[in-house]
Amino acid sequence: DAKTTQPPSMDCAEGRAANLPCNHSTISGNEYVYWYRQIHSQGPQYIIHGLKNNETNEMASLIITEDRKSSTLILPHATLRDTAVYYCIVSHLTDKLIFGTGTRLQVFP
Amino acid sequence: KAGVTQTPRYLIKTRGQQVTLSCSPISGHRSVSWYQQTPGQGLQFLFEYFSETQRNKGNFPGRFSGRQFSNSRSEMNVSTLELGDSALYLCASSPVLWGSPLHFGNGTRLTVT
Numbered sequence: 001d002a003k004t005t006q007p008p009s010m011d012c013a014e015g016r017a018a019n020l021p022c023n024h025s026t027i028s029g030n031e032y033v034y035w036y037r038q039i040h041s042q043g044p045q046y047i048i049h050g051l052k053n054n055e056t057n058e059m060a061s062l063i064i065t066e067d068r069k070s071s072t073l074i075l076p077h078a079t080l081r082d083t084a085v086y087y088c089i090v091s092h093l094t095d096k097l098i099f100g101t102g103t104r105l106q107v108f109p
Numbered sequence: 110k111a112g113v114t115q116t117p118r119y120l121i122k123t124r125g126q127q128v129t130l131s132c133s134p135i136s137g138h139r140s141v142s143w144y145q146q147t148p149g150q151g152l153q154f155l156f157e158y159f160s161e162t163q164r165n166k167g168n169f170p171g172r173f174s175g176r177q178f179s180n181s182r183s184e185m186n187v188s189t190l191e192l193g194d195s196a197l198y199l200c201a202s203s204p205v206l207w208g209s210p211l212h213f214g215n216g217t218r219l220t221v222t
Contacts, residue, residue: 034210043113043199043213044152087152093208096142096165099152 002100003090009104018075022088025069037084113214127188134202141183146197159206
């Protein structure tokens with residue numbers, strides 16, 4: 001079973017920041033937080049991952065709380081092409097990824 | 110660099126038949142994983158291969174099998190197809206077995222009638 005809880009859906013205006021929350025209260029010390037997204041009719045796409053520290057790449061930022069029980073994926077300037085299902089996954093480096101139901105993000109003009 | 114290539118893109122089969130799906134990983138990637146995606150169950154892990162050996166297996170019946178070749182290409186086979194096997198089958202590759210993000214193909218959509 002997935003170890004994360006995400007809201008089923010969210011809306012965001014184009015050009016604004018999209019903040020996608022994820023709860024993972026049972027995360028263990030050596031489990032990473034991964035984010036993937038799946039645009040309709042495509043395979044999932046890796047976005048970012050982190051262990052303890054906040055991470056940033058060209059796609060997004062990942063903010064992990066100090067107790068590591070929750071995290072937020074931030075898309076700084078959402079575009080219509082960011083409309084997708086976003087999956088937050090908690091996993092050891094050596095484990096397979098278990099996908100939950102994700103958050104369906106709708107970016108509107 | 111070319112992405113993960115899955116063939117065929119669409120497939121229609123009849124109950125009781127068998128099917129083979131193919132996956133070509135990104136060049137240099139040695140690990141290949143397979144996932145099944147259905148509206149009801151979401152994305153579920155099938156199995157993972159590295160260096161031609163199955164390293165991990167999900168909770169699927171023995172009708173689902175796979176293999177990996179020396180060039181890292183992988184195939185999965187489903188025998189005695191059931192209506193419930195209708196799904197999007199996704200293949201993902203990564204350079205190493207652990208610690209590297211997965212790169213997914215766009216899947217093979219299998220319809221069983």
